[in-house]
Amino acid sequence: xxxxxxxxxxxxxxxxxxxxxxxxxxxxxxxxxxxxxxxxxxxxxxxxxxxxxxxxxxxxxxxxxxxxxxxxxxxxxxxxxxxxxxxxxxxxxxxxxxxxxxxxxxxxxxxxxxxxxxxxxxxxxxxxxxxxxxxxxxxxxxxxxxxxxxxxxxxxxxxxxxxxxxxxxxxxxxxxxxxxxxxxxxxxxxxxxxxxxxxxxxxxxxxxxxxxxxxxxxxxxxxxxxxxxxxxxxxxxxxxxxxxxxxxxxxxxxxxxxxxxxxxxxxxxxxxxxxxxxxxxxxx
Numbered sequence: 001x002x003x004x005x006x007x008x009x010x011x012x013x014x015x016x017x018x019x020x021x022x023x024x025x026x027x028x029x030x031x032x033x034x035x036x037x038x039x040x041x042x043x044x045x046x047x048x049x050x051x052x053x054x055x056x057x058x059x060x061x062x063x064x065x066x067x068x069x070x071x072x073x074x075x076x077x078x079x080x081x082x083x084x085x086x087x088x089x090x091x092x093x094x095x096x097x098x099x100x101x102x103x104x105x106x107x108x109x110x111x112x113x114x115x116x117x118x119x120x121x122x123x124x125x126x127x128x129x130x131x132x133x134x135x136x137x138x139x140x141x142x143x144x145x146x147x148x149x150x151x152x153x154x155x156x157x158x159x160x161x162x163x164x165x166x167x168x169x170x171x172x173x174x175x176x177x178x179x180x181x182x183x184x185x186x187x188x189x190x191x192x193x194x195x196x197x198x199x200x201x202x203x204x205x206x207x208x209x210x211x212x213x214x215x216x217x218x219x220x221x222x223x224x225x226x227x228x229x230x231x232x233x234x235x236x237x238x239x240x241x242x243x244x245x246x247x248x249x250x251x252x253x254x255x256x257x258x259x260x261x262x263x264x265x266x267x268x269x270x271x272x273x274x275x276x277x278x279x280x281x282x283x284x
Contacts, residue, residue, distance in 0.1 A: 003034030003036060004036070005034075006033070006034040006035040006036050007033075007035050007036070007088060007090055007091055007092065007109070007113070008035070008036050008038060008063075008083060008086070008087055008088075008091045008092070009027075009031075009036065009037050009038070009091070009092040009094065009109070010038050010040065010076070010079075010080065010083075010091065010092065010093050010094070011023075011024075011027070011037060011038070011039045011040070011094050011095070011096055012040050012042060012093070012094070012095050012096065013039060013040070013041045013044065013053075013095075013096035014041065014042040014043070014044055014071060014096070015044045015045070015046050015049060016046075016096075016097065016225075016232075016233060017046055017048035017049045017051070017052050018232065019096065019097050019225045019226070020049060020052050020053075020096045021052045021055075022099050022225065023097060023098055023099055023225065024052065024053075024061065024096070025056075025099075026098075026099035026100045026101075027094075027100060028056065028061050030100040030102060030107070030108060031107060031108070031109055032107040032109075033107050033109040033110045033113070035092075035109060036063035036064075037061055037062050037063055038062065038063055038064045038065075038066070038079070038083065039053060039062055039064075039065045039066070040068065040076050040079050041053065041065070041066070041067050041068060042068050042071045042072070042075050042076070043068050043069055043070040043071035043072070043075070044071075050067070053065060053067075066079050076197075077196075077197065084193075087189055089188065089189055089190070090113065090116055090186055090187065090188055090189060091186075091187055091189060092109065092112075092184070092185065092186050092187070093182070093187060093197070094183060094184045094185070095182070095183040095184075097183065097224065097225045097226040098183050098184055098222040098223065098224055098225065099222060099223045099225065100127075100184075100220070100221075100222050101130060101221040101222055101223055102220050102221055106219065108127070108220045109186075111217060111219050111220050112125050112127075112186040112217055112220060113186065115173065115174055115186075115215070115217055116186055116188065119213060121211065121212050121213050122188065122212070122214070122215065123187065123188040123191035123192070123207050123212035123213065123214060124180055124185060124187055124188070124191070124203065124204060124207055124212070124214040124215075125174070125180060125185065125186045125214070125215055125216070125217055126179075126180025126181050126182070126184060126185050126200075126214075126215075126216045126217070127180075127181070127184045127216065127217055127220040127221060127222045128165065128169050128216055128217065128218050128219075128220065128221045128222070129162045129165060129181060129221075129222060129223075129224050130221055130222065130223050130224075131162060131163060131164075131165045131166070131167060132167060133223055133224060133225075133227040133228060134156070134160070134162075134163050134227055135156040135227065135230045137153070137156055137158050140156065140230045143234065144230075144234065155229060155230060155234075156230060157227065161177065161178040162178075162181065162224075164177070169218035169219075169221065170218055171218075172218060173217065173218060173219060174215035174216065174217055174218070175215060175216050175218060176213075176214060176215045176216065177216075179200050179201045179203075179204030179205070179214065180200065180204065180214055180215065180216050181200055181216075181224075182199060182200030182203070183222070183224060184220075184222055185200070188212075191207055191212050195207075195210075
């Protein structure tokens, strides 16, 4: 599985060991393209998290594992900065609350890389979320009689645009009805390096404003396990999660290198690369 020359796949994990096991098992089984998995656990306190990680280490899944002491938005930036000299033209960022549902005969990573090569301006490609895991907004309200409406609607992701997706994906290989969801992303290094990593919507908007393109790959599908929080993690702090990703964006944007506006290269010419200082900016 681990290839010293393969693309990097960075996995961010935090707590929820059941989701973590399901996610890593899915990724490990569904990846046929040689790559380098680097797991960053963001200060999990549940001892089962480390047991799960250790099991996949014994399988030989990881190129490296980084166990952070605290749950800080800048932790991932610190790790990724160290890997910058080794990162090639593309890398993957994913979170440990997804399972890959791509048909067995295909490889999700190969599919994303092929889509990225079609267009030199394609900087951000996400995967298609199975909408069947979205909780019924009215049907699960009785489970939270003491929760205010705002918190409940946030828990069930009532306003997520992914609720509008069809169970059967469109025939087009790439669609762009909204920003690619940030839980599984193939990213073009030369596009991300000057601006730093952001939360998904902000990253999409920043890239598009600079002339890059983004999309969602319909042939790469995932389940979003956090949609099941209403049953498995009813006390999950959704407000805290929102604050975390706001700080995640800040840590990515601070001290970013000056951005460059991309232009499509002439036929046979190399695409211009901006100066790369730091891939995911560390907060001050």
